[in-house]
Amino acid sequence: MLPSVAADEVLAQFEALGRLRIVASGGSIVAEESEDTLVYLASGAAKLVAFASQDREQVVAFHFAGDLISVPAPRAHAYALLALRASEAIVFPAGELLSVAHEHPAMMGRIVCSAYTSLRRSREKSIVIGRKTARERVACFLISMADRIGLPEGNRCVLHLPMSRRDIADSLGLTIETISRQLGDLRGDGLIETAGRSTIRLLDLAALAACAGHLIKQSSQI
Amino acid sequence: MLPSVAADEVLAQFEALGRLRIVASGGSIVAEESEDTLVYLASGAAKLVAFASQDREQVVAFHFAGDLISVPAPRAHAYALLALRASEAIVFPAGELLSVAHEHPAMMGRIVCSAYTSLRRSREKSIVIGRKTARERVACFLISMADRIGLPEGNRCVLHLPMSRRDIADSLGLTIETISRQLGDLRGDGLIETAGRSTIRLLDLAALAACAGHLIKQSSQI
């Protein structure tokens, strides 16, 4: 269940630190901890949310199976990690996990790597929320999801999104109505198709990247 | 110059990896690297900026002396680390520094710690940019700066900001005019005083925190 970077006895050492959480869709994996927490998401999908006030919540990050997630203890704002679908996770007190990981370079390497990945994504989110239009934000979101959970289909890509329009809105700093309108526009422009509530087919990744305002890469499509 | 967590010969090993950069105010510490970069900012102050397009830039983070800064290689967007005042920095290729740090737990610990601190700040920025009004954003910014570079003065706090109004605006996802107006309003409400371009005196940290929409903490003032 843990990443296979450690021998069995070491693995047991780590598992002794964590508590297993099996959570239904919509349930809370971590909330209101008094200490920073690290969560290994073994299966499922989750959103890390923060509360700007009682009725304004910001989705700070989406996470999927295999991700190592840092959930901060409340400081200026309170955080919670909520399951978007049925999920299995192992929850660790950050301090204890880090002090044990000190003895195990491979584990530490993985922790650092996941921290920098989260940092890079969080910064990208700042750019998107801070300086992009609604259409650009939605395009960025779609491309990011394609990169993480997209199923290739020829030169196209199919998304089965575990999150609702509200989650997307709360992630992009917009409203559900705006998300809906932008998806409608993208559909009207022939860039995407939608089927049901959670399936979106990306028809032209290059055009989508252009409309997201991404740097032009000659060969890759993320 | 490097954090004193390593013995002398180890320190030499690290310094061999990095290149020293002495940069004037406004100069570029790191830009357009093809590889992820880690920067130890020995003195001065800097902004990490990303370009949403040619004329839209987002300040992703502010950094001060002692900070260890991760500068991503360009992917969807390009990044640059720019000096806000005369600065001294050591620039490392991230991969090499990490592989050497694998052998030195104390160094690795410091790297992880700085990564999580940056991650936490970046997430707070997402909350602020995504779900707060102009006034709340400015209040959050002032409190954050008070925490990092504020000089206590009784129960007040004085800030000497190294960044311009434009930098603040580009950090908060606003315009310079809005920053100026909000600071004017805060001054009118008796929460701050301003002197010259870069000095701001915070007169009532609790009221400022309330107006930033932060969780109420009984004893601390961040």
Added chain:
DNA sequence: CGGCTCGTTGAGGTCGGTCAATTCCTGTGG
């Protein structure tokens, strides 16, 4: 002291938010 950038202030415009009504899924139970 002069020049010039940076910051402030004002007037008007716009993108996305708000409120409200309608339609569409989806999962539940017959």
Added chain:
DNA sequence: CCACAGGAATTGACCGACCTCAACGAGCCG
């Protein structure tokens, strides 16, 4: 398998916070 209920998503009309554009004034450097 189909009908139904209830929430989710879409669509439309209007509004407002912040942006844009423009002019003015203040602070900093030579």
